[in-house]
Amino acid sequence: MLVAIDHVQLAAPFGSEDTLRSYYAGVLGMTEVPKPPALAARGGCWFEAGSVRLHLGIQHGFRPAEKAHPGLRVRDIEAYAARLAAQGAEVTWDDGLPGHRRFFCEDPVGNRLEFLEPAPQAAQLLR
Known part of the structure; x- marks a missing residue:
């Protein structure tokens, strides 16, 4: 299990x-x-x-994956995105996942990373 x-x-x-x-x-x-x-x-x-x-x-022979990525849950996603952007990371917002706020960025070697947080109304349903 x-x-x-x-x-x-x-x-x-x-x-x-x-x-x-x-x-x-x-x-x-x-x-x-x-x-x-x-x-x-x-x-x-x-x-x-x-x-x-x-x-x-x-x-x-490393090549970064184009699609595969970890999804990393964060708190206060707006502040976290601002922190990453201030450090030079390119933040790309995406509204394709209902009930969540999320963005993508790449690490310095090109690995795709997803950062997400349930939207306030979705977070209440998850409790």
């Missing part, structure tokens, strides 16, 4: 760890967590924020 998602892994190109750290820790406000020594030799980096865990793994 499935009980939760432990983490989502995104791919990244060789040598991009410092750029990823600047974005995921500096812009998104996540905390980098150490990889186990047996995995650290492979490169990449791991980040957490509350129960959200993202692993960035090095992939030879």
